[in-house]
Amino acid sequence: MKILFFVGGISRESLNRKIFHAMAVMSPLDVEIATFPIEELPFFSQDQEKDLPSKVRELKDAVEIADGIVFITPEYNRSIPGVLKNAIDWASRPYGKNSFKGKMVAVLGASPGNVGTFGAQNHLDAILSYLEAMTMAQPETYLKVGDAFDAQGELTDPKLREILQLFWASFMTWIERHDAAGNGTHARHMGETPSAPLS
Numbered sequence: 001m002k003i004l005f006f007v008g009g010i011s012r013e014s015l016n017r018k019i020f021h022a023m024a025v026m027s028p029l030d031v032e033i034a035t036f037p038i039e040e041l042p043f044f045s046q047d048q049e050k051d052l053p054s055k056v057r058e059l060k061d062a063v064e065i066a067d068g069i070v071f072i073t074p075e076y077n078r079s080i081p082g083v084l085k086n087a088i089d090w091a092s093r094p095y096g097k098n099s100f101k102g103k104m105v106a107v108l109g110a111s112p113g114n115v116g117t118f119g120a121q122n123h124l125d126a127i128l129s130y131l132e133a134m135t136m137a138q139p140e141t142y143l144k145v146g147d148a149f150d151a152q153g154e155l156t157d158p159k160l161r162e163i164l165q166l167f168w169a170s171f172m173t174w175i176e177r178h179d180a181a182g183n184g185t186h187a188r189h190m191g192e193t194p195s196a197p198l199s
């Protein structure tokens with residue numbers, strides 16, 4: 001199973017990037033992990049939709065071959081970082097070629113702040129719902145993170161490890177349940193139906 005991660009924090013010391021590394025280390029054995037360098041995408045412009053930049057084509061391919069997608073988002077001003085929204089906008093276009101349609105997705109995020117990225121995740125849920133992705137509703141994973149990592153960036157907090165393990169197990173079950181029901185758009189079903197968003 002291929003799981004693609006979008007990490008909304010692109011700084012060297014990003015807390016959310018550390019969460020990604022911790023999740024990669026504890027991933028189930030039959031899972032192949034990938035991430036996409038969203039910081040290498042150009043800024044979205046409709047002028048480039050007819051002839052997509054090569055990085056954008058790579059992005060859409062990565063989304064389309066994934067069996068599941070995990071978004072790990074920081075919270076910027078109670079929303080998602082612009083760099084993450086930029087990637088989502090690209091993958092949703094051009095009109096009728098929304099790569100997220102029917103994809104099994106899950107969202108989590110970490111912040112030193114008290115609401116643990118609730119505001120960002122709330123916005124992200126709305127975006128993904130509009131794009132007809134199938135977002136795992138539970139467990140909600142709003143992480144307020146202080147000293148959970150050592151100087152090498154390794155996860156040292158057992159409670160956080162437990163939360164991330166639960167997230168992994170829940171997401172695997174979410175994907176398998178929808179697979180068994182024949183719902184959702186996995187790699188092998190992609191590209192059949194033109195879809196929203198509207199131009």
Ligand code: FNR
Nearest residue numbers: 009013014015016017074075076077078111112113
């Ligand atoms: C923040 N931060 C922040 N934190 C929060 O809990 N709610 C918020 O609305 C914001 N807003 C915000 C805006 C901007 C522009 C910055 C740079 C920061 C703090 C943020 O949670 C903290 O810097 C995290 O460490 C960012 O995640 P990464 O990049 O470390 O993964």
